[in-house]
Amino acid sequence: MSQSLADAGTAAFPVAENVLIVEHVPHEGPYAIGVELEAAGLPVRACRTWAGDPVPASLGGAAALVVMGGPAAAYEDFPSRTAELALIRTALEAEVPVLGVCLGAQLLAEAAGGTARPASGPRIGWGEVRTAPAAHTDPLFADAPGRLPVLHWHGDTMDLPAGATLLASCDRYPVQAFRIGGSAWGLQFHLEVDNAAVDAFAAAFPDEAAIAPDLDASAPGNLAALAPHRDAVFARFAALVAGRAARSGTRTFFTPMAATWEERxxxxxxxxxxxxxxxxxxxxxxxxxxxxxxxxxxxxxxxxxxxxxxxxxxxxxxxxxxxxxxxxxxxxxxxxxxxxxxxxxxxxxxxxxxxxxxxxxxxxxxxxxxxxxxxxxxxxxxxxxxxxxxxxxxxxxxxxxxxxxxxxxxxxxxxxxxxxxxxxxxxxxxxxxxxxxxxxxx
Known part of the structure; x- marks a missing residue:
């Protein structure tokens, strides 16, 4: 940062204070993720692509990037795909915390050099995932049980990039959670859900919900089992984001300029x-x-x-x-x-x-x-x-x-x-x- 800072003015660089959340459809919001971010004092800046919001060209001082799910396929050219992949790559390069959920996880894998692809068929409803040995030392999943009850709502899967760490899997979909580097996580399943989320998913996709006829009836028990682990994972993510806010602000400022700074x-x-x-x-x-x-x-x-x-x-x-x-x-x-x-x-x-x-x-x-x-x-x-x-x-x-x-x-x-x-x-x-x-x- 020597000569970079020497020409950047005299005021300290701002600490990154908000979390940028990209939402693809109205019913797939952050839910429990947003609750824990708010509890950590981290305001949310939403980019609702479904409402016509353009995906920012830069992180704009964001302390973290969260990319939610949606019905689009990560391997197909939906309108905001190119911009989202570029934004995720920027966050990975700057080592700003990233969390991708469902479609967001597949985009994260693609941005890091992996491949999203269709799976053998949809998986809808409640089911367990098995945490991998690496989860025991992971910053977010360290206290997760060996079998974690989650909500599945997906038909695609992914092949991870080289160097990614597998954190959870299941028989039909071997990649359910993973980490890239030390600050980016992808979740194929929906750990963020609460009662409102389950109702919203079912109302938005009634045909898919019919695949799991016990979806509503079993929601209270499954959510009760899920809640303590859900809240612990996202509280840890929020704490990590808050703890790195000053570092993230510096990195988001300098990363886009690094390649040309020497010649300038x-x-x-x-x-x-x-x-x-x-x-x-x-x-x-x-x-x-x-x-x-x-x-x-x-x-x-x-x-x-x-x-x-x-x-x-x-x-x-x-x-x-x-x-x-x-x-x-x-x-x-x-x-x-x-x-x-x-x-x-x-x-x-x-x-x-x-x-x-x-x-x-x-x-x-x-x-x-x-x-x-x-x-x-x-x-x-x-x-x-x-x-x-x-x-x-x-x-x-x-x-x-x-x-x-x-x-x-x-x-x-x-x-x-x-x-x-x-x-x-x-x-x-x-x-x-x-x-x-x-x-x-x-």
């Missing part, structure tokens, strides 16, 4: 190199570029510590790390880590220096970030905060006055650094650059 700001490379030279690094030392973005500072950092030294690049957005590795000559300059800048996966005193371009204005808690960077830095190590333009220039470019609460204002930065264990020994707020150098003293 190539002219800043000499200023990054000049700033790195001010750190005073020595051959063989260990240095971290925190929020490295597409790796603008990595060549200069490698030159300073030499082949014997260690260069680490940390960024929260997977697409930015991919962009770093794609730039010619940068793939082998550093060890790239995907991590939160305020929760570094490093031991205390692991590095001798930290370079940070533009990041301190955008972390949720600048004081906490300075403390975390001090923890990871050995005594005597150096921190360099850099920006390729000065505070006044940036404020003018964004049409606002200097903010007295700006964490980079010297009267704010110096005491914050001291409290975190740093001593500020250089502060330059010039027209064409900002630079603050501090030494780890305690």
């Amino acid at each position: 700001f190539a002219g800043d490379t000499p200023r990054y190199a000049a700033a790195v030279a001010r750190m005073g690094l020595r051959s063989g030392q260990r240095v971290l570029d925190v929020g490295c973005g597409s790796g603008r500072a990595l060549p200069a950092l490698r030159a300073e510590v030499g082949d014997e030294g260690v260069v680490l690049g940390v960024d929260l957005t997977p697409a930015m790390l991919t962009a770093t590795a794609a730039v010619e000559g940068r793939a082998g300059l550093a060890r790239l880590l995907m991590a939160d800048a305020c929760r570094l996966p490093l031991a205390a005193g692991a590095v001798d220096g930290i370079f940070s371009a533009g990041l301190i204005n955008h972390v949720p808690d600048p004081t906490a970030a300075l403390c975390e960077w001090a923890r990871a830095t050995a005594p005597g190590g150096v921190l360099l905060l850099f920006h390729p333009s000065g505070r006044a220039e940036r404020a003018a470019r964004h049409g606002r006055p200097l903010d007295p609460a700006d964490p980079l204002a010297e009267e704010n930065l110096r005491p914050a650094l001291y409290a975190a264990g740093w001593a500020l020994d250089c502060y330059e707020d010039a027209t064409r650059h900002f630079l603050a150098r501090a030494v780890r003293v305690r």
Whole structure:
């Protein structure tokens, strides 16, 4: 994120606060999913394709994406299919949480490289699914029983993409629940249903409902058995979404821009190199570029510590790390880590220096970030905060006055650094650059 943040303004990026839910038909709403999202303080933003709502071209800062079911086939070209697949792929790339139900699960499988297809015939009504061994350690299904009573209402199935984790199955439909990566889940069955949902399904599809004549009569008992597991799974999903909201906001902001960011700001490379030279690094030392973005500072950092030294690049957005590795000559300059800048996966005193371009204005808690960077830095190590333009220039470019609460204002930065264990020994707020150098003293 280094040079990305350096040119993105001075206000912190917004935390993603809503969940985008794509609905294909009126009766297949979120039901229990929506209840748990609301309980977690996550407002819902509905895209009702059945009412003519266009599928957004981007996640728009959404904290999660939920794609519900419907009568369309995921392998056929219904009107919103292409846009939905693109949106799901965007969420997968940004590692924003995704939940797909029935048709939504099939679209998730297709978006990730799997294949949706017709099955041997429809399955309608109540029935058990068997949870797979992987469910026992899954973030959502860890407490689900070995046999879970659910509502089936589908005639299609899917072949999972390579690397997907199977979570539940049944005899006729071996893929009933799965996970892709660490933040996307597909449910072929309808775990979200309550009494209102069962009534709505039956009213909307009377011919299909006739396949299961005991659908209504057995609903109370089946729902009573289902409810505690249903609520636990969706409460865990809501908690996961809420816990990742800040991370998701950053990723949805940067992911669409990652592929072109390097070429947009190539002219800043000499200023990054000049700033790195001010750190005073020595051959063989260990240095971290925190929020490295597409790796603008990595060549200069490698030159300073030499082949014997260690260069680490940390960024929260997977697409930015991919962009770093794609730039010619940068793939082998550093060890790239995907991590939160305020929760570094490093031991205390692991590095001798930290370079940070533009990041301190955008972390949720600048004081906490300075403390975390001090923890990871050995005594005597150096921190360099850099920006390729000065505070006044940036404020003018964004049409606002200097903010007295700006964490980079010297009267704010110096005491914050001291409290975190740093001593500020250089502060330059010039027209064409900002630079603050501090030494780890305690």
